[in-house]
Amino acid sequence: MLKNHSLFVVTDMSRNWLIKQADAVFTGETHSVNNPVTDIRIHNGIITEIGTNLTPLDCSNEALASETIVDAKGCVIYPAFCNTHHHLAQSVLKAVPTGLNQGLGEWLQSVPYRFWPKMPAELVYLAAKMGLIDMLRSGVSICADHHYLYHLHSSSAVEQAIWQAADELGIRLVLCRGGANIIGSHKGMRNMGIEPETLDVTLSRLQATKAHYHQDGGDAYRKLVVAPTSLIHSQTPDQLIELAAFAKQHQLKRHSHLLEVGFDEQQSQIKYGMSAIDYVESIGWLDEEVSFAHLVQSNDTGIAQLGQARCTMSHCSTSNLRLGSGIAPVLAMQQQGVNITIGVDGSASSENASMLQELNLAWLLHRGQGDATATSVDEIIRWGSQNGAEFFGFNSGSIAVGKNADLVLWDVSSLRYRGCHDLLVAPIVAGEPATIKNMFIAGKEVVNNGQVNNVDYEALGEQVTASLTALLKEI
Ligand SMILES: [Zn+2]
Numbered sequence: 001m002l003k004n005h006s007l008f009v010v011t012d013m014s015r016n017w018l019i020k021q022a023d024a025v026f027t028g029e030t031h032s033v034n035n036p037v038t039d040i041r042i043h044n045g046i047i048t049e050i051g052t053n054l055t056p057l058d059c060s061n062e063a064l065a066s067e068t069i070v071d072a073k074g075c076v077i078y079p080a081f082c083n084t085h086h087h088l089a090q091s092v093l094k095a096v097p098t099g100l101n102q103g104l105g106e107w108l109q110s111v112p113y114r115f116w117p118k119m120p121a122e123l124v125y126l127a128a129k130m131g132l133i134d135m136l137r138s139g140v141s142i143c144a145d146h147h148y149l150y151h152l153h154s155s156s157a158v159e160q161a162i163w164q165a166a167d168e169l170g171i172r173l174v175l176c177r178g179g180a181n182i183i184g185s186h187k188g189m190r191n192m193g194i195e196p197e198t199l200d201v202t203l204s205r206l207q208a209t210k211a212h213y214h215q216d217g218g219d220a221y222r223k224l225v226v227a228p229t230s231l232i233h234s235q236t237p238d239q240l241i242e243l244a245a246f247a248k249q250h251q252l253k254r255h256s257h258l259l260e261v262g263f264d265e266q267q268s269q270i271k272y273g274m275s276a277i278d279y280v281e282s283i284g285w286l287d288e289e290v291s292f293a294h295l296v297q298s299n300d301t302g303i304a305q306l307g308q309a310r311c312t313m314s315h316c317s318t319s320n321l322r323l324g325s326g327i328a329p330v331l332a333m334q335q336q337g338v339n340i341t342i343g344v345d346g347s348a349s350s351e352n353a354s355m356l357q358e359l360n361l362a363w364l365l366h367r368g369q370g371d372a373t374a375t376s377v378d379e380i381i382r383w384g385s386q387n388g389a390e391f392f393g394f395n396s397g398s399i400a401v402g403k404n405a406d407l408v409l410w411d412v413s414s415l416r417y418r419g420c421h422d423l424l425v426a427p428i429v430a431g432e433p434a435t436i437k438n439m440f441i442a443g444k445e446v447v448n449n450g451q452v453n454n455v456d457y458e459a460l461g462e463q464v465t466a467s468l469t470a471l472l473k474e475i
Pocket of ligand 1: 085086087146257293345346
């Protein structure tokens with residue numbers, strides 16, 4: 001166990017609220033300036049009523065639980081976001097100079113693979129805490145962390161650090177359990193002398209994580225996903241077939257990087273004599289239980305196959321631009337039936353670490369490629385919330401009676417938003433900086449007036465600096 005961090009004390013907050021008089025609410029069902037919803041009632045972490053002029057419950061009646069009234073004037077309310085691809089450990093690897101102007105292959109060697117084998121659990125914990133605070137501050141209630149810091153001799157504390165950080169902040173975590181099973185799957189790993197897990201070790205560790213952490217239900221806080229780091233480079237076909245079988249046996253979703261750059265396609269042709277998409281299909285990794293990060297270099301044939309299989313993809317525009325990888329053809333994918341979601345990717349290649357900015361960029365980017373009708377705010381919010389939440393099996397992502405109370409009150413009362421004719425779209429079209437007045441996950445308040453609850457920012461910052469300085473002395 002990591003040492004007890006007394007700086008982060010979770011208080012047991014009320015889960016019953018009546019949110020009143022929002023300027024506008026995006027329910028996820030429809031978007032209209034005449035949307036009548038202004039009030040939302042939350043009881044025991046679930047949305048129990050939406051409408052207008054909802055009256056507070058008579059709390060003198062002891063049979064009824066008390067509820068706290070939240071004044072939402074000057075706010076627009078969205079469902080909280082679901083970030084479908086992150087690498088939380090990279091939160092302490094932002095703007096590493098040697099990797100700043102490198103493409104993916106070289107950057108992997110200069111940045112993540114150079115540091116992660118030496119990162120102690122304590123630093124991984126602090127990085128996860130910082131990364132998850134970035135998520136909460138930008139409206140995320142579900143964060144999928146593609147965590148690949150595993151090798152034959154790695155400590156279970158490195159994984160435990162991520163679960164612990166999420167627990168303490170009250171955010172829902174999907175651990176996409178990565179790693180490689182072949183020696184030298186990347187030259188960066190080879191150069192660091194990393195000995196990969198055997199498949200047996202991976203499977204037994206997966207089994208332990210599943211038993212200890214994973215929750216099946218739609219109200220879960222913790223989910224496990226089987227997520228080898230790269231389908232083309234990290235495992236043999238037989239190993240991937242076994243990992244898929246494990247996932248199916250345990251009813252777990254699957255995830256991996258794919259076609260972030262053209263190298264995947266080239267290697268698939270060289271190693272397997274077929275396209276990357278044909279290859280993943282041949283090993284049973286192309287179906288509706290699978291999501292892929294990036295897919296930047298998908299061609300028309302591959303897009304049709306991905307759509308036919310009803311795959312999910314995680315669109316990580318900022319990272320793809322930062323590394324010069326390109327722009328994923330998500331509109332074509334959506335047209336073919338691919339489920340589009342949004343990821344911020346790790347902060348080592350996406351330094352802004354803001355889900356809201358990622359959505360703002362997605363809204364703009366595809367207009368630049370097509371025309372001003374290419375994207376709509378409604379659709380972008382669904383990419384950023386409902387599509388990801390539903391893929392992972394959460395009862396979140398929209399605002400409706402019976403759904404998890406995972407929602408965000410965006411403060412649009414400041415001067416920055418004066419003159420805006422449609423406040424409902426303001427957070428997406430205006431992007432960062434933006435402030436959350438209140439954010440709830442399962443009805444618990446996790447952000448208040450822009451600050452994540454129960455965090456001593458200054459102390460955390462000092463701990464990060466001290467721990468990172470110690471690591472740098474070893475590199
Ligand atoms: Zn990634």
